[in-house]
Amino acid sequence: MAQTGPIFRLEGISYRYHGRHSALDQVDLVVEPGEQLVILGANGSGKSTLLKILDGLYRPTSGRLWAFGEEITDVADDPERARWLHRRVGLVFQDPDVQLFSPTVYDDVAFGPLQLGWPEEQVREQVARALRAMEVAHLADRAPYELSGGEKRRVAIATVLAMDPEVVLLDEPTANLDPRTRAALVHLIRGMRDLGKTVILTTHELDIVPGIATRVVVFGDQERRPVASGHPSEILRDTDLLVRTNLIHEHLHWHGELAHTHPHAHDGEHLHEHR
């Protein structure tokens, strides 16, 4: 059945690590089907914590949330409902080493579909499709630990795509990648839109935003909740907002429009120091 209401709805979600360190404070957020939502926030603003809550790995300290119209506030404590959620929502962790543990790339990508109990033929087809989509089919027989950072990242995304989730959560997928690999990954992530996926991606790299986002939500690192939401061009033009949320340094000037004209350019080409 086609999804009619929002994919996620969060009301007053807060999270404290060990009951003390506040990571999220009163987050309200609605994510609609088909959105490619970029969550922009400085280090420590709560982005990873939010994705783990959306994936049902962490139970919020307070607040309520719904996925696909069903309340999932307590899903972390309910293995059966967590399995239901994980069939529909896939999380690509910030560190690909967390996600890759099998002897070969093929085994890693097949692991999820096998867990879902799919027939062998369907598993093979899904794995082949995911490897092709992430352009890593040639690495199928390699050991994940032998791969470069960029290759690992693509394989980690393939492990999630192979399970064909409706929603893909990506935690800083372009961190530590060289400009060419990063541009290729942006292109691949944008391709998920054509596959009909809803994508929620966290980053603090402004230059990948225009290539991916249909909407941007900015998290304040002091507030630990969204402080702005809007169209990418509107958000990227708001220098005061970007400085205030520690996404650009006040002595650097962001030329947001360059990201459109030079999609392969390195960060450094977008930032010019005022003297």
Ligand SMILES: Nc1ncnc2c1ncn2[C@@H]1O[C@H](COP(=O)(O)OP(=O)(O)OP(=O)(O)O)[C@@H](O)[C@H]1O
């Ligand atoms: N395991 C943990 N134990 C205690 N505090 C934690 C833990 N993980 C994260 N935090 C704290 O929670 C806050 C939010 O962290 P989180 O990792 O969600 O932020 P982030 O926006 O993803 O940061 P980054 O961009 O650096 O990955 C930070 O202040 C962090 O120090």
